[in-house]
Amino acid sequence: MRKFWLFVSDAGGWGVASNTASIVLYLLGIISASKYGASITAFVIVALSVPLFWVGAFIAWKKQHDGRIKAEKRSSPGRPSIAPSSYKQKDQSFGMTIVNSGYAAYDVHIPDVPVGDSGYVLQFAGIFSVMPHRDQAFFETWLENHLGLPGCDGGQLFEVMQQASVQAIEFGILSKDTESPPNCYRDKCSITCDNNAHRTGLVLRHIEQEIIPAPMQSV
Numbered sequence: 001m002r003k004f005w006l007f008v009s010d011a012g013g014w015g016v017a018s019n020t021a022s023i024v025l026y027l028l029g030i031i032s033a034s035k036y037g038a039s040i041t042a043f044v045i046v047a048l049s050v051p052l053f054w055v056g057a058f059i060a061w062k063k064q065h066d067g068r069i070k071a072e073k074r075s076s077p078g079r080p081s082i083a084p085s086s087y088k089q090k091d092q093s094f095g096m097t098i099v100n101s102g103y104a105a106y107d108v109h110i111p112d113v114p115v116g117d118s119g120y121v122l123q124f125a126g127i128f129s130v131m132p133h134r135d136q137a138f139f140e141t142w143l144e145n146h147l148g149l150p151g152c153d154g155g156q157l158f159e160v161m162q163q164a165s166v167q168a169i170e171f172g173i174l175s176k177d178t179e180s181p182p183n184c185y186r187d188k189c190s191i192t193c194d195n196n197a198h199r200t201g202l203v204l205r206h207i208e209q210e211i212i213p214a215p216m217q218s219v
Contacts, residue, residue, distance in 0.1 A: 080105030082173045082187045083206035085136065087157075088199065094154035095140040096124070096204070098173060105131040105175035106182065110139055113171040115157070118164030119147035122157060122171070131175070158201040161193050168192040170207070176214075184214045 081102030088094070096110075108131050110124035124139040131137055141154030152160075161169070170190045176182040188207040197203050 078103045078177045078179060079183075079209070080108075080131070080175050080177060080185060081209065082108065082131070082175055084173075084189050084191075084204035087141075087154075087191070087202050087204055089155060090138055093140040094142075094157075095138055096154075097136055097138050099136050100131040100133060103133060104178060105185075106178070108137060108173065108175045110171060110173050113169055115143070115160055115169055116164050116166035118160055118166060119145050119149065120151075120160050120164075121146060122154070122169070155200075157191070158193060161191075162201075166193070174212075181214065184212050186210050186212045 079102050080100050082098055082100045082105060085097045085099045087096050090097075098108075098110075100108075106129065107127060109127040112121050112123045114121050120143045123142055123144055125141070126139060128137045141157070142151060143154065143156060143160060144151045161167075168190050170188060172186040172188055175185050175187070177185070187209045190205045190207060192203045192205065193201060194203045195201055
């Protein structure tokens with residue numbers, strides 16, 4: 001019964017209205033056939049056409065519905081979910097802390113990302129072989145310049161973005177899950193300049209997660 005109501009819900013207003021109209025016509029056809037007489041063949045066609053139409057529509061919907069549920073079940077279990085938590089100085093280094101709120105993640109790393117047209121590239125040090133659920137990881141950052149200018153530590157990111165009029169940059173946190181073979185993920189994130197932001201003037205956001213082909217590809 002629950003699936004029947006899901007079917008009615010997914011059919012929408014027009015679908016329910018058209019099917020209701022077909023039932024009304026079906027009943028009128030049976031009444032007319034009974035009252036005024038009709039051949040056995042015509043009566044059978046009238047009596048079976050609408051029920052078969054409904055059964056066929058329901059079977060087609062159920063097949064699509066069950067396929068969608070199976071696809072969701074295949075893609076959901078075991079996913080890591082990694083997002084940036086803070087961008088600040090830790091000990092003598094500047095860098096970014098990330099947090100895994102999902103399942104265990106493996107081979108976690110962040111590819112280099114250009115800082116707009118500034119000529120600088122933000123780089124993230126290291127790779128974490130495993131990040132369990134609720135684990136944190138700190139990536140030291142620095143800025144390399146491809147235009148011949150000297151590089152600088154990650155603490156200069158806000159100034160570099162401001163000088164180059166770069167409002168935001170996007171980067172990806174790459175990881176794998178525990179499946180065999182493993183699925184590979186990119187958690188798409190951003191760093192935005194905000195003069196009102198606490199301390200660093202940078203706001204970190206998680207945008208979305210996507211499955212990517214293996215082997216992992218740089219963003």
